[in-house]
Amino acid sequence: MRIEIICTGDEVLTGKIVNTNFSYMSQKLEDVGLAVQWETTVGDNRDELLRAFQLAGQRADAVIVNGGLGPTVDDLSQEVAARAAGVELALHEGWLARMEEMFRRRSRLMPLNNHKQAMLPASAEMIDNPIGTACGFALDIGKARFFFTPGVPRELHRMLEEQILPRLLARSGQQTAIYLKRFHSYGLGESHVDALLKGVEDIVPDGSVKLGFRAHYPQLETKLTVRGADMNDIQTKLAPVVEEVRKRVGNFIFAEDEKTLEGVVLSELTAQPASLAVVETFTGGQIAARLAPLPGAETIFRRGTVARSVGEICAAVGLADSVPSGEITPEMAEAVATAARQQTGATHALAVLVAVDDGADRIDFGGTICLGIATGREVVSRRSRIVGGREWVRLGAVEMGLDCLRRYLQGLPLHERIDFEKTDDKA
Amino acid sequence: MRIEIICTGDEVLTGKIVNTNFSYMSQKLEDVGLAVQWETTVGDNRDELLRAFQLAGQRADAVIVNGGLGPTVDDLSQEVAARAAGVELALHEGWLARMEEMFRRRSRLMPLNNHKQAMLPASAEMIDNPIGTACGFALDIGKARFFFTPGVPRELHRMLEEQILPRLLARSGQQTAIYLKRFHSYGLGESHVDALLKGVEDIVPDGSVKLGFRAHYPQLETKLTVRGADMNDIQTKLAPVVEEVRKRVGNFIFAEDEKTLEGVVLSELTAQPASLAVVETFTGGQIAARLAPLPGAETIFRRGTVARSVGEICAAVGLADSVPSGEITPEMAEAVATAARQQTGATHALAVLVAVDDGADRIDFGGTICLGIATGREVVSRRSRIVGGREWVRLGAVEMGLDCLRRYLQGLPLHERIDFEKTDDKA
Numbered sequence: 001m002r003i004e005i006i007c008t009g010d011e012v013l014t015g016k017i018v019n020t021n022f023s024y025m026s027q028k029l030e031d032v033g034l035a036v037q038w039e040t041t042v043g044d045n046r047d048e049l050l051r052a053f054q055l056a057g058q059r060a061d062a063v064i065v066n067g068g069l070g071p072t073v074d075d076l077s078q079e080v081a082a083r084a085a086g087v088e089l090a091l092h093e094g095w096l097a098r099m100e101e102m103f104r105r106r107s108r109l110m111p112l113n114n115h116k117q118a119m120l121p122a123s124a125e126m127i128d129n130p131i132g133t134a135c136g137f138a139l140d141i142g143k144a145r146f147f148f149t150p151g152v153p154r155e156l157h158r159m160l161e162e163q164i165l166p167r168l169l170a171r172s173g174q175q176t177a178i179y180l181k182r183f184h185s186y187g188l189g190e191s192h193v194d195a196l197l198k199g200v201e202d203i204v205p206d207g208s209v210k211l212g213f214r215a216h217y218p219q220l221e222t223k224l225t226v227r228g229a230d231m232n233d234i235q236t237k238l239a240p241v242v243e244e245v246r247k248r249v250g251n252f253i254f255a256e257d258e259k260t261l262e263g264v265v266l267s268e269l270t271a272q273p274a275s276l277a278v279v280e281t282f283t284g285g286q287i288a289a290r291l292a293p294l295p296g297a298e299t300i301f302r303r304g305t306v307a308r309s310v311g312e313i314c315a316a317v318g319l320a321d322s323v324p325s326g327e328i329t330p331e332m333a334e335a336v337a338t339a340a341r342q343q344t345g346a347t348h349a350l351a352v353l354v355a356v357d358d359g360a361d362r363i364d365f366g367g368t369i370c371l372g373i374a375t376g377r378e379v380v381s382r383r384s385r386i387v388g389g390r391e392w393v394r395l396g397a398v399e400m401g402l403d404c405l406r407r408y409l410q411g412l413p414l415h416e417r418i419d420f421e422k423t424d425d426k427a
Numbered sequence: 428m429r430i431e432i433i434c435t436g437d438e439v440l441t442g443k444i445v446n447t448n449f450s451y452m453s454q455k456l457e458d459v460g461l462a463v464q465w466e467t468t469v470g471d472n473r474d475e476l477l478r479a480f481q482l483a484g485q486r487a488d489a490v491i492v493n494g495g496l497g498p499t500v501d502d503l504s505q506e507v508a509a510r511a512a513g514v515e516l517a518l519h520e521g522w523l524a525r526m527e528e529m530f531r532r533r534s535r536l537m538p539l540n541n542h543k544q545a546m547l548p549a550s551a552e553m554i555d556n557p558i559g560t561a562c563g564f565a566l567d568i569g570k571a572r573f574f575f576t577p578g579v580p581r582e583l584h585r586m587l588e589e590q591i592l593p594r595l596l597a598r599s600g601q602q603t604a605i606y607l608k609r610f611h612s613y614g615l616g617e618s619h620v621d622a623l624l625k626g627v628e629d630i631v632p633d634g635s636v637k638l639g640f641r642a643h644y645p646q647l648e649t650k651l652t653v654r655g656a657d658m659n660d661i662q663t664k665l666a667p668v669v670e671e672v673r674k675r676v677g678n679f680i681f682a683e684d685e686k687t688l689e690g691v692v693l694s695e696l697t698a699q700p701a702s703l704a705v706v707e708t709f710t711g712g713q714i715a716a717r718l719a720p721l722p723g724a725e726t727i728f729r730r731g732t733v734a735r736s737v738g739e740i741c742a743a744v745g746l747a748d749s750v751p752s753g754e755i756t757p758e759m760a761e762a763v764a765t766a767a768r769q770q771t772g773a774t775h776a777l778a779v780l781v782a783v784d785d786g787a788d789r790i791d792f793g794g795t796i797c798l799g800i801a802t803g804r805e806v807v808s809r810r811s812r813i814v815g816g817r818e819w820v821r822l823g824a825v826e827m828g829l830d831c832l833r834r835y836l837q838g839l840p841l842h843e844r845i846d847f848e849k850t851d852d853k854a
Contacts, residue, residue, distance in 0.1 A: 013463060015453030016641055019446055022468075026442030036440060037475060039468035041449075048465065055482070214443055278733075284719030285712030288733045292711030293821060298735045303743055306705075306715045306731030308724055316730055316771075344743075394720060 001172045003029065004038040004060040004144075006052050008067040008077065009151060013043040021066050021156055030212070031180045032165055033225060034172060044074040053084040057142025062168055064160075067151035069134035071113040077148050082121035084141045090122040095135045102133060127163050129155055136163065145171065174227070179234045181224040183245055185252040186261065186403045187418030190215045193222055196248045203244060204237045217392070218399040218420065219261070222249070251412045254403055261402050262290040268409035269300045274347040277340045278304045278401075279313060282354035282367065286398045302346040310353060318343050328353045330381035333372030337381075341374045348409075349374045352401040356393060366422065367393035371401055373408050382414045385422045396420055428599045430456065431465040431487040431571075433479050435494040435504065436578060440470040448493050448583055457639070458607045459592055460652055461599060471501040480511040484569025489595055491587075494578035496561035498540045504575050509548035511568045517549040522562045529560060554590050556582055563590065572598065601654070603635075606661045608651040610672055612679040613688065613830045614845030617642045620649055623675045630671060631664045644819070645826040645847065646688070649676070678839045681830055688829050689717040695836035696727045701774040704767045705731045705828075706740060709781035709794065713825045729773040737780060745770050755780045757808035760799030764808075768801045775836075776801045779828035783820060793849065794820035798828055800835050809841045812849045823847055 005025055011017045019041065026036045040056065042048040049068070056063045068077030082089050096118035103110040120126060120137050127136030127147070134150035136159050147164050149156050169178075185193065190213045201209050208228060214221040224241060228234035246253060254261045269276055278301075280287050288304030291297055307313045310328060317339040333351045341349035351374075356367040366387035373380050382404055386396040404414050432452055438444045446468065453463045467483065469475040476495070483490045495504030509516050523545035530537040547553060547564050554563030554574070561577035563586050574591050576583050596605070612620065617640045628636050635655060641648040651668060655661035673680060681688045696703055705728075707714050715731030718724055734740045737755060744766040760778045768776035778801075783794040793814035800807050809831055813823040831841050 013453065013466065014457050015450030015463075018450045023442035023445045026440065030441050036442075037470070037472075038479075039440065041466035041468075043464070045464075052465075282720060283716075284728075285715030285731050285733065288712030289710075289716055292733055292735055293709060293817075301733075301735050303739055304712050304731070304733030305743075306712065306719055306728075306733070308719055308728050309726075312730055312771075316732075344739075390720075 001034070001062060001168075002060045003034060003036050003168070004040070004056045004063045005036055006056060006063060006065045007039065007041045008044065008049060008052075008065065010043045010074070012067070013041050021151065021153060024153070024157065025064060025066070025160060027214075028160055028165065029168070031223070031225060032169060032178045033174065033210070033227060034168055044068065044076055046076055046080055049076055049080040050084055053080060053141050053146070057084065057144045057146070060144040062171060063141075063144045063146045064164065065146060065148045066156060067149075069117065069136070069148060069150050071111070071116055071133070075116075078116075078119055078121060078137075081124070081137075081139060081141070081146065081148060085121055085123055085139050087122040087139075089119045092118045092120045092126055092135070095120070095126055098135075099133050127159060129159055131155055131158060138167070176227045177230050177234055179226045179228075179231070179238065181226065181238060181242060182257050183222040183249065183253050184255045184259070184261070185220050185222065185249055186218055186254055186399050187252045187416070187420065188220065188249070189419040190220055192419055193220060193249060197222070197245060200241055200244050200248070203241050208237060209241055218396050251407065251416060252418075254406050261399070261406060262294060265402055265406050265409065266291060266294055266297055266300060268406065269348065270296060272347070272409075273300075274409075275300055275302045275345075276405075277302050277344040277346040277349040279317060279336055279340045279349065279351040280304070280306055280354075280401070281308060281310065281313060281352070282356055283352055283394055283398050283401065284308075286394065287350070287352060287401050290398065290402060303340075303344045305340065313351075313353070314339075328355045328368065328370045330370050330372065330383045333370040334374065334379045334381045335372075337372035337374035338379050341376075347375060348405075350401060350405050352397060354393070354397050356390065361390045363389055365389050365393065367397065369397050369400060371404055373405060373414075380408065380414060384418075386420055387422050388420075428461070428489060428595075429487045430461060430463050430595070431467070431483045431490045432463055433483060433490060433492045434466065434468045435471065435476060435479075435492065437470045437501070439494070440468050448578065448580060451580070451584065452491060452493070452587060454641075455587055455592065456595070458650070458652060459596060459605045460601065460637070460654060461595055471495065471503060473503055473507055476503055476507040477511055480507060480568050480573070484511065484571045484573070487571040489598060490568075490571045490573045491591065492573060492575045493583060494576075496544065496563070496575060496577045498538070498543055498560070502543075505543075505546055505548060505564075508551070508564075508566060508568070508573065508575060512548055512550055512566050514549040514566075516546045519545045519547045519553055519562070522547070522553055525562075526560050554586060556586055558582055558585060565594070603654045604657050604661055606653045606655070606658065606665065608653065608665060608669060609684050610649040610676065610680050611682045611686070611688070612647050612649065612676055613645055613681055613826050614679045614843070614847065615647065615676070616846045617647055619846055620647060620676060624649070624672060627668055627671050627675070630668050635664060636668055645823050678834065678843060679845075681833050688826070688833060689721060692829055692833050692836065693718060693721050693724055693727060695833065696775065697723060699774070699836075700727075701836075702727055702729045702772075703832075704729050704771040704773040704776040706744060706763050706767045706776065706778040707731070707733055707781075707828070708735060708737065708740060708779070709783055710779055710821055710825050710828065711735075713821065714777070714779060714828050717825065717829060730767075730771045732767065740778075740780070741766075755782045755795065755797045757797045757799065757810045760797040761801065761806045761808045762799075764799035764801035765806050768803075774802060775832075777828060777832050779824060781820070781824050783817065788817045790816055792816050792820065794824065796824050796827060798831055800832060800841075807835065807841060811845075813847055814849050815847075 124137040124139040132155040210225045212223040292301045337349040337351035351372045551564040551566040559582040637652045639650040719728045764776040764778040778799045
């Protein structure tokens, strides 16, 4: 089945907004085993829209159109869709009533121009939008079935997942269920994990498990797409593959599915129960910013301290007399973490000290990271060096700090060599 | 002149990476007064690429193609361009020599597959890439001039700005120079600033000044695109418009052109010279994270303190005995800022306290912000309430903290009503 996507709107065409709706839709389709072959972006322009609809209608079996369903004069999707399909616009009484009800519930009168949003091509099937005034619709143009969706991301997401994907899967003739299993890891690059997982798809011999990746430094997402007759069948197929992925990628997996690294750290601290103090330098507050604002962190996240100089860090945690000169060391990180824990009364303290190279930013700009974790029982540390530019070092140091804390809380080794570390440095 | 853009590559088509190259190119063209009419994305597929090139060649006068110039087998742009233009591929000796020289300078032997990057369509004009192995090229397909560019963003940026834009402007028949002037503001929405600036374009009666906006909450960018015979002509036209924009938007403009809010704050502190301590709650380290990592902040950014509870904040700055109960107040923010300054010895301290609403995140989720700024001379404060969801409140509080500090350092009033504030609250 050939699928195309058409994105509409001057704001997307002029680059005023980055087209995340497209990448979202394409990824969602990939996740259920469908593939987009062609994408077109046009502005709020009748002639261009008509041409885009006609071309896609000649080429594709199914087309998703995004945007242009709003109440204003530059929202043209219904009008041009009707013209391309050779039908008139007609009032959809059901949707008009739904909109009036939405406004009534907010004690507001529906503005006259919203009326336009209930005018659909006469041959169209209305598609529900439970959270907005722009309903979607489907109709045939040329040899393709067109699905029109709203531009507001949360409305699009819900309509795509609940309404469009089932219709596309039905049309594709896939009578099967599909499931996406995700693993999030830190420390290994995509090609490394790809090599580690060689052959895991073959554990299920019928080809119904497909492996994929999405890298966003410093994290990597590993995806398993699984097809089956139903969810029971899927779970049976998936179980041995999941076990194998967990075994091979091991401690580098910090979370699965919807979970995040900072969420896992917070859960581990909450379960103990424990509290946390964080001390950081070049990361400038980014470690604290990942944890402190989370719901549930109010009582767990005790205190964060940021300074650019190690002397100031030592002063802040009450180590004023031992201000060191020269380079940072793991011992210094241990001392800072210990002092921060004592100072704040937190059960745990994480100190992440970074010494960055001198000079201008460049691709071989690097930084040395010394991190320490202190509890009432012990204090541990890790030293590392990351190279790849200022921002690369900062992002890497934030993630390494959080991931080492996760490893510590889960009783896993802090020292496992990661792909982002430079080898010619003592580790 | 009709311009189209074709983006290529499976990673973009499948949504694995968000297509920021397209929004970058389209904005850059807008900035020099050119407009993109149509965008197409296709994968690494010979048939689809050929079809995309042929269709665009029928419709457009100029086409920019992005990606597919790499050394691997799925980089197909040269091959398909040659086929679409009806010519052979031929070795470009000059580019081959350049690549070999690049590898020699890094003391590496050029891998054999890089040879492919010097194979250009016989009719193509080579376009230099001073920072990578993928040269660009231009040739005619159908009635359009095609410009092929590399997918690596920094290589694309440089080639577009230095090589493609001048060629496009020459083809468009615009014998004029063009200049983009930018103002960055915080606190006023796009429609508000649009209303404030009504008529400024008409200060230059020949229509050579165009006003535009780019909103990315909580900041707004106001853009003036100016055409002229040369840069002298542009500066003459621009001067009275710039003066008028500065007058009308006034204190809300925190920076112009390449400057940033955090950069301006750092410059003001450096000029005094001064040093800074920051205390924050719900913003969780994000205020510190904007300032602390900047080059030059090593000696200026003295210390950042983060905690979720006001009691812990008070303890951290040495106000342990006066831990308050109940809601936060401007007086409390003043006391915290004063204590932080004394504790750290910094010349200035900024305290941003935020009390967020209870319950789940929703569109009317709000937060009360009390911020204080202390120096050796005085202490000032501001209270505000922002509504619009957890993340909206957090982003707004970060920006308000930095902007009030900027206002204070520049001797401007802290209290100017902003559009993001809720009115039914004491301010």
